[in-house]
Amino acid sequence: MLTLQKLDAGYREDSPVVRGIDLTVERGEIIAFLGPNGAGKTTTLETLAGLYPRLDGEVEVDGVAVRSGDPRSAVRAGLVLVPDDRALFRGLSCEQNLRLAIRSSRRAPVREGLDQALEWFPALGKRMKVAAGQTSGGEQQMLAIARALLQKPKVLLIDELSMGLAPVIVESILPVLRTVAEEQDTAMILVEQHVRLALEVADRAVVLVHGNVAIDCPASELAGDLGRLESAYLGATA
Numbered sequence: 452m453l454t455l456q457k458l459d460a461g462y463r464e465d466s467p468v469v470r471g472i473d474l475t476v477e478r479g480e481i482i483a484f485l486g487p488n489g490a491g492k493t494t495t496l497e498t499l500a501g502l503y504p505r506l507d508g509e510v511e512v513d514g515v516a517v518r519s520g521d522p523r524s525a526v527r528a529g530l531v532l533v534p535d536d537r538a539l540f541r542g543l544s545c546e547q548n549l550r551l552a553i554r555s556s557r558r559a560p561v562r563e564g565l566d567q568a569l570e571w572f573p574a575l576g577k578r579m580k581v582a583a584g585q586t587s588g589g590e591q592q593m594l595a596i597a598r599a600l601l602q603k604p605k606v607l608l609i610d611e612l613s614m615g616l617a618p619v620i621v622e623s624i625l626p627v628l629r630t631v632a633e634e635q636d637t638a639m640i641l642v643e644q645h646v647r648l649a650l651e652v653a654d655r656a657v658v659l660v661h662g663n664v665a666i667d668c669p670a671s672e673l674a675g676d677l678g679r680l681e682s683a684y685l686g687a688t689a
């Protein structure tokens with residue numbers, strides 16, 4: 452459903468950060484998108500979301516081309532990003548943040564959308580009237596993910612899911628993603644520093660090193676051979 456063909460991404464034509472990535476993500480498939488600092492994971496996700504123009508290559512969702520550097524085209528195609536800073540409206544309440552997402556997607560009645568968000572993340576129930584900026588890091592991440600999911604993405608892109616969060620919070624969020632992937636056929640690309648947690652929830656692992664795909668294999672296979680990941684991080688051929 453999501454296809455990247457020879458994707459070059461970065462900030463300067465003459466020195467792409469990511470070079471020639473070919474990747475296909477199937478419906479409902481969760482990809483753990485791993486790699487050392489500076490490998491180009493964020494650059495890839497932000498380019499897929501249209502925040503930066505592609506330097507080369509094609510991106511398609513269900514056979515429909517996504518225009519380069521055009522966030523609206525990306526959202527229309529079904530690519531929705533949860534950025535690492537979560538990009539919430541911090542002065543608005545949690546409920547207002549969700550209402551805005553529901554309204555912009557124009558797909559579900561507001562009450563239904565709010566109920567759905569609380570079904571995913573019951574912890575938000577007591578925080579609906581509180582300004583998003585005054586909630587905990589975990590609650591903010593739940594809110595950011597709920598907001599993205601309410602846009603009914605075909606492919607959810609989550610950057611640094613666990614940034615600043617206790618593992619116990621991450622462990623409560625990941626099963627929700629697994630359930631949504633299975634029930635709604637939503638594909639997901641997760642950039643996640645907690646490699647073990649990411650591999651537990653993911654179907655496939657894609658490891659980026661120096662802007663190239665160094666490993667692309669079933670997540671369970673890599674979970675059983677973390678030495679291979681370490682070698683790739685150290686720049687050895689995997």
Ligand SMILES: Nc1ncnc2c1ncn2[C@@H]1O[C@H](COP(=O)(O)OP(=O)(O)OP(=O)(O)O)[C@@H](O)[C@H]1O
Pocket residue numbers: 462468486487488489490491492493494495
């Ligand atoms: N806005 C930008 N302008 C210029 N260069 C950038 C910009 N953002 C990132 N880079 C550079 O692109 C390279 C890849 O960065 P990127 O953030 O995509 O890596 P990453 O794999 O997500 O790493 P991390 O895990 O540290 O977030 C780095 O060398 C970084 O300095």
